[in-house]
Amino acid sequence: MNKSVHIYSPATVANVGPGFDILGFALDQPGDEMLVEKTEGDQHIIIDESGTGLPLDPFRNVATVAIDAMLDDLGSSQKFHLTFLKKIAPGSGIGSSAASSAGAVYGANQLLGSPYTNLELVPFAMKGEKTASGSAHADNVAPALLGGFVLVRSYDPLDIVSIPGPEGLYCCIVYPEISIATEDSRKILKTTVPLEKAIAQCGNVAGLVTGLITGDFRLISNSMQDVIAEPIRSFLIPEYDEVKKAALEAGALGCSISGSGPSIFALSENEDTAQKAGKQMEKVFASAEIGSSVFVSRVNKQGIKILSEES
Amino acid sequence: MNKSVHIYSPATVANVGPGFDILGFALDQPGDEMLVEKTEGDQHIIIDESGTGLPLDPFRNVATVAIDAMLDDLGSSQKFHLTFLKKIAPGSGIGSSAASSAGAVYGANQLLGSPYTNLELVPFAMKGEKTASGSAHADNVAPALLGGFVLVRSYDPLDIVSIPGPEGLYCCIVYPEISIATEDSRKILKTTVPLEKAIAQCGNVAGLVTGLITGDFRLISNSMQDVIAEPIRSFLIPEYDEVKKAALEAGALGCSISGSGPSIFALSENEDTAQKAGKQMEKVFASAEIGSSVFVSRVNKQGIKILSEES
Numbered sequence: 001m002n003k004s005v006h007i008y009s010p011a012t013v014a015n016v017g018p019g020f021d022i023l024g025f026a027l028d029q030p031g032d033e034m035l036v037e038k039t040e041g042d043q044h045i046i047i048d049e050s051g052t053g054l055p056l057d058p059f060r061n062v063a064t065v066a067i068d069a070m071l072d073d074l075g076s077s078q079k080f081h082l083t084f085l086k087k088i089a090p091g092s093g094i095g096s097s098a099a100s101s102a103g104a105v106y107g108a109n110q111l112l113g114s115p116y117t118n119l120e121l122v123p124f125a126m127k128g129e130k131t132a133s134g135s136a137h138a139d140n141v142a143p144a145l146l147g148g149f150v151l152v153r154s155y156d157p158l159d160i161v162s163i164p165g166p167e168g169l170y171c172c173i174v175y176p177e178i179s180i181a182t183e184d185s186r187k188i189l190k191t192t193v194p195l196e197k198a199i200a201q202c203g204n205v206a207g208l209v210t211g212l213i214t215g216d217f218r219l220i221s222n223s224m225q226d227v228i229a230e231p232i233r234s235f236l237i238p239e240y241d242e243v244k245k246a247a248l249e250a251g252a253l254g255c256s257i258s259g260s261g262p263s264i265f266a267l268s269e270n271e272d273t274a275q276k277a278g279k280q281m282e283k284v285f286a287s288a289e290i291g292s293s294v295f296v297s298r299v300n301k302q303g304i305k306i307l308s309e310e311s
Numbered sequence: 312m313n314k315s316v317h318i319y320s321p322a323t324v325a326n327v328g329p330g331f332d333i334l335g336f337a338l339d340q341p342g343d344e345m346l347v348e349k350t351e352g353d354q355h356i357i358i359d360e361s362g363t364g365l366p367l368d369p370f371r372n373v374a375t376v377a378i379d380a381m382l383d384d385l386g387s388s389q390k391f392h393l394t395f396l397k398k399i400a401p402g403s404g405i406g407s408s409a410a411s412s413a414g415a416v417y418g419a420n421q422l423l424g425s426p427y428t429n430l431e432l433v434p435f436a437m438k439g440e441k442t443a444s445g446s447a448h449a450d451n452v453a454p455a456l457l458g459g460f461v462l463v464r465s466y467d468p469l470d471i472v473s474i475p476g477p478e479g480l481y482c483c484i485v486y487p488e489i490s491i492a493t494e495d496s497r498k499i500l501k502t503t504v505p506l507e508k509a510i511a512q513c514g515n516v517a518g519l520v521t522g523l524i525t526g527d528f529r530l531i532s533n534s535m536q537d538v539i540a541e542p543i544r545s546f547l548i549p550e551y552d553e554v555k556k557a558a559l560e561a562g563a564l565g566c567s568i569s570g571s572g573p574s575i576f577a578l579s580e581n582e583d584t585a586q587k588a589g590k591q592m593e594k595v596f597a598s599a600e601i602g603s604s605v606f607v608s609r610v611n612k613q614g615i616k617i618l619s620e621e622s
Contacts, residue, residue, distance in 0.1 A: 022514045153518035154511065159533055161521055195502050198509035198539065200465065202516045203333045207464035209517045210472055213524050222470060228509065 004037040005110045006307045009103030010300050011088045012095035013171065014139035014259045016149070017224040018204035023163075024095075024139035025149040026300040027171060032099045033085040033307065034063075036107030042079060062097045063104035066128030070105050073124070074115060080108050089293075092175045093263035098140030101128025106145060106304045118145045118303065122160055135186070140259065147303030149212055165299055166215035170274035172252070173295040174243065174281040175263040180236050185260035188232055197227045217253055217269050224254025224267070237262050239288045246280035255281075271296065315348040316421045317618045320414030321611050322399045323406035324482065325450035325570045327460070328535040329515035334474075335406075335450035336460040337611040338482060343410045344396040344618065345374075347418030349389060373408045374415035377439030381416050384435070385426060391419050400604075403486045404570035409451030412439025417456060417615045429456045429614065433471055446497070451570065458614030460523055477526035480610045481585035483563070485554065485592040486574040487603040491547050496571035499543055508538045528564055528580050535565025535578065548573050550599045557591035566592075582607065 010031040014024040063082055071078065082104060088096040102125040109116050116124075125141035142150040142160050149163040193201075204223045211219030234240040234257060243264055247255040251273040252266035264281065268274040278294040285292040321342040325335040374393055382389065393415060399407040413436040420427050427435075436452035453461040453471050460474040504512075515534045522530030545551040545568060554575055558566040562584040563577035575592065579585040589605040596603040 018513065019517070020513070021510045022517065151514070151517050151521065153514045153530070153534060155514075159518070161518060161530060163521060164525075189506060191506050192503040193506055193509045195500065195504055195539070198504045198512060199332045201509060202329065202331070202513050203462065203464045205513045206330070206333065206462050206516045206520045207470070207472060210462065210474060210520050210524065213521065214475075219464070219472060223464060228506070 002111055002309045002311045004035060005107050005309045006033065006035050007103055007107050007304055008033055008307050009099040009106070009304045010144060011173070011295075012098055012140045012143045013173070013265045014095065014137065015226070015229060015257065016208070017226045017254055017256045018201050018208055019139075019151070020201070020226055020229045021137065022139060022152045023149065023205065023208070024143040025165070025171070026143040026147050026303050027094070027173065027295070028297040028300045029295050030087045030094075032088055032103060034100075034103045034107060035083040036104065036111060037081040037083075038111050039079045039081040060131060062101040062128035062132045065131045066101035066105045066125050067108045069127040070108060070116070070121070070124040074112070076112065078108075078112065080111070082107075089175065091179050093180070093257070093259040093261045094173055094175070095140035095144060095259065097132035098125065098129055098144050101125045101132075102141045102144035103304055104128070110306065110309070119160060121145055123158060143303065145303050148299065148301045151209065163209050163212050165212045165301070166217070168270055169299045170268045170271050171297055171299060172247075172266050172268065172274040172278035172281070173258060173263050173297070174278060174285065174292050175295075176237070176285050176290050176292040178238065178262050178290065180261050185233055185236060188236070189229060190232070193228055200225075200227050220267065221253040224256060226256055230256055233257055233261060237264070238290060239284050240264070243281045243284045246284050247277040250277040250280045252277040271298070313422055313620045313622045315346060316418050316620045317344065317346050318414055318418050318615055319344055319618050320410040320417070320455060320615045322484070322606075323409055323451045323454045324484070324576045325406065325448065326537070326540060326568065327519070328537045328565055328567045329512050329519055330450075330462070331512070331537055331540045332448065333450060333463045334460065334516065334519070335454040336476070336482075337454040337458050337614050338405070338484065338606070339608040339611045340606050341398045341405075343399055343414060345411075345414045345418060346394040347415065347422060348392040348394075349422050350392040351390070353390060371442060373412040373439035373443045376442045377412035377416045377436050378419045380438040381419060381427070381432070381435040385423070387423065389419075389423065391422070393418075400486065402490050404491070404568070404572045404574040405484055405486070406451035406455060406570065408443035409436065409440055409455050412436045412443075413452045413455035414615055415439065421617065421620070430471060432456055434469060454614065456614050459610065459612045462520065474520050474523050476523045476610055476612070477528070479581055481579045481582050482608055482610060483558075483577050483579065483585040483589035483592070484569060484574050484606040484608070485589060485596065485603050486606070487548070487596050487601045489549065489573050489601065491572050496544055496547060499547070500540060501543070504539055511536075511538050531578065532564040535567060537567055541567055544568055544572060548575070549601060550595050551575070554592045554595045557595050558588040561588040561591045563588040582609070
């Protein structure tokens with residue numbers, strides 16, 4: 001069995017339009033690199049400077065909480081040494097903590113001879129997520145582990161469904177230099193929804209998955225409407241309406257808040273349109289004197305991958 | 312061009328589990344027969360005795376209201392004579408009025424040389440539906456016209472999406488001899504929904520259409536949960552919980568209220584299971600001294616069809 005594994009753990013977009021809390025997908029870029037090593041000594045974590053501020057305490061770090069949940073289930077006392085090269089900024093809304101927790105259990109599982117499938121790793125990674133955001137969401141960790149689009153059909157019991165997506169779908173992410181705490185962004189949501197909005201959301205999410213499976217870009221575009229979270233959460237992101245308008249005018253199929261923000265994602269039929277949308281979105285933020293980072297990426301169908309291993 | 316057309320207009324199931332207000336499908340059985348004839352005289356309607364109680368007044372009958380909406384749009388003054396052989400009991404919850412209004416516009420459109428596609432006929436048939444139920448729903452008329460499963464992705468603008476369903480899917484309908492007015496059954500619904508229920512409904516409806524498209528019977532079964540309408544509307548149907556339990560124990564994939572009831576439908580992977588489910592459901596009603604009719608039918612992929620035409 002190998003002693004160490006060097007992995008790539010991708011960023012993910014959760015709350016995909018009408019798929020609030022239940023639909024996410026994985027990106028090619030950006031992504032974290034992680035070195036997971038078996039150790040005879042104590043479990044410990046090293047995080048590079050890009051992750052400054054993340055907890056190194058194993059009881060508070062999402063990665064070690066996730067690994068410990070897996071080891072508990074397995075009845076193993078193996079210890080690991082984790083080294084992170086964080087490229088996904090914490091708090092950016094594109095699954096930074098999910099990449100860490102999913103990557104950690106993926107790497108540890110590899111080094112233990114893969115007792116679990118990637119799907120079986122989801123609940124352990126969710127425990128890590130809970131440490132970061134206060135609730136055990138699956139719509140970032142599941143696409144990080146499985147790749148592509150993933151539907152969380154139900155949380156109780158947990159039912160994770162991979163949704164085949166069309167070839168050629170690109171995503172552009174624009175991450176403005178502002179910060180939103182995931183917990184705040186959840187608290188501002190209303191606890192009840194008008195019946196007609198619930199029905200509209202159901203229609204759109206059913207349309208979106210149908211469009212993804214059948215490769216109907218027009219249907220994907222028409223269905224990219226979130227009537228529950230976006231109208232409220234978008235208030236937390238300055239220039240949101242203008243940025244979204246710019247993405248759609250550049251030809252994007254749809255545009256919405258990634259996770260709980262502040263990143264905004266736009267889906268496009270091809271890379272060229274995704275690049276154009278990204279540029280126009282960045283421009284709107286720039287004109288309001290808000291700096292932003294842009295990532296253009298194909299939807300990642302593989303999820304976490306091994307870069308190298310050492311035995 | 313033909314002078315008359317004899318058509319078969321099938322029953323339909325709306326509110327398919329989590330697809331409340333947005334998902335319906337067509338049945339092979341039962342269905343109405345209709346004779347639509349061009350006439351030089353006044354528009355008039357003859358309804359056989361099975362439809363006793365339905366309005367013959369052209370301003371109140373769903374069929375003539377629907378035809379008139381189509382003729383208005385077309386700018387035609389053609390009159391039609393409609394003869395109904397109603398086999399779908401009005402008020403049974405399996406699209407009796409939809410079969411009439413969709414059948415009427417389908418027949419009239421045929422006799423005018425098909426200026427409209429079946430999809431384009433949906434809004435006219437919806438106007439008929441509005442006459443019957445007070446609101447212009449599409450989840451019965453669209454599957455009647457298009458066959459198979461149909462998603463009403465959005466009502467404004469109207470967006471109708473055919474959902475490819477798996478081969479071999481059977482439905483059993485049990486229609487108990489009790490009556491529920493569609494309007495009452497709508498009024499008892501709450502006007503707001505807890506956020507977590509809206510999310511659960513979204514997850515299930517996305518799972519259901521995914522299961523239908525990919526032919527995943529287990530996913531169809533797991534997704535057949537309506538947390539919004541069924542818990543409230545089932546109070547209007549005596550023995551509902553027991554009937555549903557009997558269907559599932561007989562091997563049905565899922566069971567819910569058809570439309571606004573009182574009919575109950577159960578989906579099954581094959582005809583044998585559908586027959587068994589129907590028998591067990593009927594038994595539960597019988598043990599409570601409620602008579603019921605049972606229909607076992609393949610999901611109808613064609614929709615309304617022509618039996619014969621005369622030129």
